[in-house]
Amino acid sequence: MKRQSLQFSEPHKQAILEGAKVQSRRILKPQPTKFTTAWYADAADSGRWVAMGPSPDNPSELRRTSSWVRCPYGKSGETIMLADEAGEPFATAVVVGVRIQRLQNLTESDARAEGTQALYQSSALLPGVPLQTAFALMWCERYGSHAWAANPWVWVVEYRHSSPYENLESQ
Template structure:
């Protein structure tokens, strides 16, 4: 069993903690993949997934800060703060809506230390497919946000207020999520993606 880091945005961290996200898709970066390879190539590619294989573990990196900041470096005795926990703050997660303006100084997720991570995932399956081949059930497993007024409605725009800009098509909602992360038009490129399925296990900070 190997452990590897993996980055998630604050909304996806919230979905992980709520148990609504059990899959993630990441673009395959292999120059041979678009040559319509035979099935054996997909097996070869799957075995080289940079996020591991079944049974391996992924520790989540997220936007964070520590109690020694700004007077000293992080150490394992620090209290750790996570941006995902401030998404519902009326002043905004960065304090941008407060009278003082931006007053929270976050560390990017890429700089998170293993000991500061609070979420540990175990890989349960890995496969390769085209992005647009995602099923409705898999779109839901990606942790797309549900509309507050109905279980079967999902946000097309992840930043839209509850009750606005929603759809009953989870794939369309996932398209909105994908483009919010990868840019407008990223869905239409229909890249090959790693599909990593996982479950939460003990071993994070909390």
């Protein structure tokens, strides 16, 4: 599977280059069609994930609710390309973690790792708003007014900016 680059708007690009954004959420496609409560990584291949949910016969038992899926952005230890909105690479990063979670399970530290504080620190638009709320507003700006309420399953990709794109060709 060819890995997709992670694309970012200009403010997010700057937050990455300043080290303030080290985590990104992307909607998992396709979303599971059956009731799902958790996702598990394959012990033999951390790049593969399967959804699990309660069994109709015995709700205390979990059963598969999806086929195996792979994160299109890579897995821990891999190098990924970071690109701007036009698809032009601006840096590489090393993936340090991947997980699947519900969008609304975002924590305060997740919102900070998403660069939310850096993006709104100097803004008079949202003074005193909790970081999760500021992130939810940004999410709706990008994906539509009901995108936060839909609470989709998302890929959470944690990364560390490693080098500007220009240095790749000389390595």
